[in-house]
Structures are given as structure tokens and as C-alpha cells.
Amino acid sequence: MPGDPTYLLLGEGEIRISQEQMAALRARWGLDRPHHEQFFIWARNLLRGDFGDSLIRKGIPVRQMIFEAIPVTAILNVTSLAIALLVAIPAGIIAGVRRNSTFDYGTAVGSTLGVALPNFWLALMLIVLFALYVPRWFGDLPLVGRIPPFGLKSWQGYILPVLVLTTEQMAVLTRVMRASTLEVLTQDYVRTAYAKGLPNVIVLVRHAVRNALLPVVTVIGFRIAFILSGTIVVETVFAIPGIGRLFTDSIFRLDYQVVQSLVVVLAVLVVVVNLLTDLTYAIIDPRIRIN
Template sequence: MLNYIARRIGIGLLMLVALSVLVFVLLRLAPGDAIDAYINPAAPLSMDELAALRARLGLDQPLPVQYFGWLRAAISGDFGFSIQRAGVPVLPLVLERIGPTVLLMGTGMLLAIVLGIAAGIVSAVRRNSATDVALSVASSIGISSPAFLTALLGLYFFSVQLRWAPSGGMLTPGAPFSVSDLLSHLILPAFLLSIGHAALIMRYMRSSLLEVLNQDYVRTARAKGVREFWVIIKHATRNALLPVVTLIGSTIGIAVGGAIFLESVFNWPGMGLLLVNAVNTRDYPVIMCATLIVGACVIAVNLLTDITYAAVDPRIQVA
């Protein structure tokens, strides 16, 4: 197990390097000049001043030299300073946004897992019933709805029309901090984030559980007189969870994309909103740092998912 974890960590580090190269090159290939982000349009610079600024920032060097210079500094924890927030180090700026994003994504994924597994069990147990049909239709709608559409419709109906939840932010401006205030701002974006993932988990759980319910050991448990509730929960559900665990781990990256839309729509002060603002203002140091941290989190979650396989099904041996 330790060798497996070490090998996966090594592969993850190589993936992070590849991600950094890709993002670095794409930013340089974006329309316009990288130096434009450092220039105040109201105070244009002369050609000599532009050349001096380019040399000071290292932008006159070949692209590989620029990348390895950035990588050397990043390994030591120096991601530079934000362009739009003069004098503000990038790393603390990004790290302070991780908490709100983890809170939003964690709550959303927790809701998705609970709702998806529960709905999948009910749908499989009541196969071909009206409940099964209703849940299948709801899951199809949830899977087909893109994150930005779900966010906008949810904001319009639940905040603007029904006024059940605040329309944005993480806390009420000017009000003292309280858990109830935080939850009132959190519940709507977290629920909207969970919809698509819950629908997908429900479909996988239903399909997997239907397959398990036809296995010999389930029929044997019923023949021994085990109550149907325990047959479903103890014998069938645990063995049906393996593909669901795989799905949950693989959808974390998709959840990051959904969180970016939701944070933008609900003005949630997380990494998604920071990344969108950085892209709009061409704040390259912030983009690079935020992208790497998000990538590292996704890789870590996938590693934890692989390790969870053995806990869910002891027959699985990591190699």
C-alpha cells in the first residue's frame, strides 16, 4: 500500500508539472501581450520604458527560460505578486479562498452523495413503479442541465421570486457572524451544485444495485429469513457502492467547474470567483497559482478514492 501511494504521488507530481506547462503556454498564446496586464491604460509608456519593464519582469527571455524561472520560484513557495493587487503575494491570496470553496463543494458533494445513494436505492427496490419512473425522469433532467443554467434558474426562482434564500455572498454584510447566517447563504448554492451529481450517482447506484440484487448470495440471505431491510442495506448496498465510489472520485474535477459558475453567480468568495476575476483582468500569477492548487486537490481526491476501494470491497487489492 505504501509503495502504491508513493507511486501515485509521484505520478500526481508529474501531472501537476504537465498542467503548469499547459496553462503557462496557453496564457502566453492568449490574444494580446503579457506586458499589457502590467500597464495602466491611462498612463502609456514609451518604447524604452516598455523594454525596461519587459526586461525587469523577464518577459524578454525565451519561453522555456521564463517557465523554468517561474517553476524554480514556485517550488520554493514564491508565486510572485498579484498584478491587480499591487504588492499582495499570490499564495496567501489564493489560500484564503480555499476555505469557502471547500465549504461549498464539500456541502454540495455531501448532499449529492446522500441524495443520490438514497434515491438510487429507492428506485432499484421499487423498480418499474411510479416512484422509479419519477426518479428516473428527475435524474435525466438533472444530468442534462448545465451548471450555469441550474445556477441562474435557482437564483431566479428561490432567491428573486420565492425569497427563500439570500441572492449572493457568504455572509450578510455588516451583520455579526453566525452559523445560521452562513447556512442561509450556503444551502442554495450547495443544493444547486449537488443536483447534477446526485442525479448521476442515483443512476449508477440504481443500475449497480439491480445487478447485485440478482446475485446468489442475496437470494441465499433471503432464503435464510433475513429481513428485507437488512438484505438491501447490509448485503446488497455495500457491494453495489464500488462503481459509485469510482464515480464520486472522478466527478470532483467536474464539481470544480460547477463551483466556478456558482461562485460567480452567487458572488461566493472562493477560488472560483477569484479565478474568474483573474482571467478577466489577466492576472497571470493568480491564474497559475490557483490552477495548480485546484489540480493538486483533484489529484489528492482521486488518490483517496483509489484507497477507499479496498475499504469498500476487501476483494480489491491495490497494486
């Protein structure tokens, strides 16, 4: 990020800043120390949970800003992912079992549209649709802005953002589940199960679905780890104060403390999600377990 944090604190433009003021502020924030020493001080404070204060919103701890934004983004992503899984996994299995059927072609068309539609365009179209054409059905449904923490307006405010995020995730997971199901159904152990005379439901549930879920788990882990890329657009369009919008606003306003802290938090999230993904592999497929 370009620029000098001291100019953000003292101000630029018509305000004249003396060299003494600049030096005093740099000494107060430790910016006059060597870079390696600044890094170790920052890392020590980070391990203690001290992210510092925002340069723009003076006096407000960065930790408080992040903790206020995390629940909003978490609700958006967890809800959209849960809905996508409830629809995509059964749809992918049925499409894989009934290959080249009408249902298979329908899911293919729907998945292609879901992946092709940009999130920002779909969000704008939903805002126009619910603002102009269907307000009678949903009353005063909140379209943009801050979502109340409790009450009826709280869950109503999540409807459109969750719908946008669910559309893309459901499309991707459906195609992955279908392709994985088709591959598993051609394996020898599935053919052996059919040769034993086992019912289709038993073969699918006990032998096919568990192995077909491995690629889906990989995609889920990848999407959870990189939730920021999807929520930035949605939170910006709907003016939702989540992690994505906080990150972009901090970059544009050169709020170094917030940007650095968010990068660390998201990096830890990626590591944790990858670890949980590997552990999930061992639960689904016993062959992956290490004695």
C-alpha cells in the first residue's frame, strides 16, 4: 500500500505539518525504528490479540471493527453454503444417476447460468426486481444497508445477499457432485455391489455417495477459505458492513492497521479450513487415515 501513515494521522492539504510534529508522531507509532524491529513489535502485539487502533477511525480498536464485521459475513456465507449443499448434493447425485435425462439437462443449463451470471449483476437485478415489481409480496423488505442484529428485519435483510451467494455456489457444487457421481459409478466396487444384488439405494448411500463427496469437500474447503472474494462484491452492492466491505474500504482509505490485521485473520482462516478439510477426508474415506 503506498503512502505514509503519518500523513493520514496529521492530515494533508492545506494543513502545514512541521518536521517536529512529523518526527514526534513517527516516534509515537514506532515508525522511526528499523523495519525488522517494527515487524517484531507488530508480531508480538498480534500474538497478544492487540491489532492496534484504526488510522482513519481514530480511537477505535481494529479488533473491535473486525469482531463487528465477522458475524455478518459468517452468517451470509454459512447460510448460503448450507442451502447450496442441501440442494446441490441431491441434485448432483440424481443428475449423475440419470445421465442424459431431462433432469440432467435441466441441471446442466441451470448450473451454467448460475456460474455465468456475475454476482454484481444478479444483485443489482434482484434489487430492482424487489424494489419495483414485487414489493406487495414482501412488504418493506430491506434491500440495502446495515442489517439489524435481531428481530424480523434481521433475517429479512439477509434474503437477497444469501440468494446471490447461493446461486453461484449451488451451480458449482451441483456440477462437481454430478461429475464425481458419474466417476464413482464406473468403479469396480460399485459394480461388485450391484452384482451382489444390493438395492440401488444401498449401493448409492453406502458405496457411491461417500466416495463421491471427496471432490465436493475439496471445493467446499476452497470456497470457505476464499469467501472474501465473493462477499466483497455482494457486501458492496447491498451496503452490508461485513469483512469484505471493511477490507475494501480500508484499502481505499489507506488504513494500514485494518488491512494488515484482516490479511492475518484471513491467512489463519485458510490454514484452519485446509486442516479441517484434510480431517474430513479421513472421516469420509477410511483409506486416507494414518495409523
